[in-house]
Amino acid sequence: MTRDPEVRYSDNGHTVARFAIAVDRRFKKENEQNADFINTVAFGKTAEFIEKYFFQGNKIVVEGRIQTGSYTNQDGQKVYTTDVVAEQVEFGESKNSNNTNGSANESRPAPSSAIGDGFMNIPDGVEDEGLPFN
Template sequence: MNKCIFMGRLTRDPEIRYTKSETPVMVINYTLAVDRKHKRGDEPSADFIDFVAYGSAADFAEKYLYKGTKILVTARCQKRSYTNKEGRKVTVTEFIIEDQEFAESKREQEKTEEAQTDKDGYMYIPEGADDSGLPFN
């Protein structure tokens, strides 16, 4: 059985494109930040995993998903090869989406968004916070 299950947040809005065939098919790509259960030393606390959606899965992603959305994805892992423009053979491992669903309620999602930004779209920094890590000091 080839089935992988992931839960995470979209790192950016889904990328939409269409195949170059006689009857074009919508293809959606997006990346999920998936938290690791255990962090060791200097390792990152999340993995960034790329996904591909076709057909109804692509339609769903186009209509309802955007940066920050927390979702649960069921996918299959697939390898494919192609020859690039330079004539080199490239092998790619992809996670093809079979099912995707929301992993939090609309209310929880709105609370997360409010906590991260203020009314002008800027990140909220509480009064008296240590600003030594800000890039413009």
């Protein structure tokens, strides 16, 4: 994430989170930028999740759709927009792999999926033969 999410709440209780992500380009050409910066928006519970657990510098996995739109700015010019609407998000790395170097992120709560070794404990009574791996 290139910046902390900007979160707003509507009068009717809807949550909207706006943020940008940097995506490295696979092929780099001389004298061209190495990444694309993609405006992203999330709504409802997804926006609330992002507000609680994601901050500038975090790696985030976003699944969603492209949405285009337009509006007329104060100068009367038509402005076209393209955003990714985040329908599902995941952590792109564990907390242990974040390099905070004393940043404000250290005081923020760790997401539950980033605690421990990254593996779910197998409940008692589940036989190993029923699992897809050994």
